[in-house]
Amino acid sequence: MSKNDEVGRIGEAFIQYVLQKPVFGSARFKVTPLGEKYQLFDFMVNLLDNKSSMSGPFFLLQVKTHEVASLSDAINIEFTAVEVMAAKERMVPSYLVGVQTCGRDQRGYFIALDRDREAGVYSVPKRHSMDSEPNMKSLYEEVGDFFASSVKNQFESMFS
Incomplete structure (x- = not known):
C-alpha cells in the first residue's frame, strides 16, 4: 500500500469515528462507505431520527487527507472545478x-459544495470543525431542512 493510500485511510477512519460520536446526547449520523469504485464521493451519511433510525435525509462526503508536520499547518488538498461541478x-x-x-492526531474541517x-x-x-457539536447539530439541521423544503436542487449552505 502506498503512503498516500495509508494517509487516505487514516482520514476516512477519522470521519467514520467523528460522525458516530453523539451530538448533544444522541447519535445523529449513520455513515456508509461508498467504496473505492464509487465515483467522486467517499461516504453517504444518513440522518438518524430520535429512535436512531435512518430518517430519509442524507448527504454525500468527499474526504481529502493531508499529512502535516503540525496541526497548525494549512489543509492543502485538490478538488478541481470539474469535480465541484460533478458534485x-x-x-x-x-x-x-x-x-x-x-502523528497519531487528526483534525477535520468541512465546507459545502453548494450552488x-x-x-x-x-x-x-479551518472554520467548520468536524469535532464540534454545534457544527454537527447545524449540519444535521441544514440537511434535514434541505429535504423538508419544497424547493429541491437549490442546495445553499451556511458552511461555505
Missing part, C-alpha cells in the same frame, strides 16, 4: 472534508 450535479447536499493527520461554489478547492479553511 453539484448530484443535487443533494454534499460536503468536502479536509483532514489533517499529524454558489464554482471554482476548485485547493485549501480547506
Whole structure:
C-alpha cells in the first residue's frame, strides 16, 4: 500500500469515528462507505431520527487527507472545478472534508459544495470543525431542512 493510500485511510477512519460520536446526547449520523469504485464521493451519511433510525435525509462526503508536520499547518488538498461541478450535479447536499493527520492526531474541517461554489478547492479553511457539536447539530439541521423544503436542487449552505 502506498503512503498516500495509508494517509487516505487514516482520514476516512477519522470521519467514520467523528460522525458516530453523539451530538448533544444522541447519535445523529449513520455513515456508509461508498467504496473505492464509487465515483467522486467517499461516504453517504444518513440522518438518524430520535429512535436512531435512518430518517430519509442524507448527504454525500468527499474526504481529502493531508499529512502535516503540525496541526497548525494549512489543509492543502485538490478538488478541481470539474469535480465541484460533478458534485453539484448530484443535487443533494454534499460536503468536502479536509483532514489533517499529524502523528497519531487528526483534525477535520468541512465546507459545502453548494450552488454558489464554482471554482476548485485547493485549501480547506479551518472554520467548520468536524469535532464540534454545534457544527454537527447545524449540519444535521441544514440537511434535514434541505429535504423538508419544497424547493429541491437549490442546495445553499451556511458552511461555505
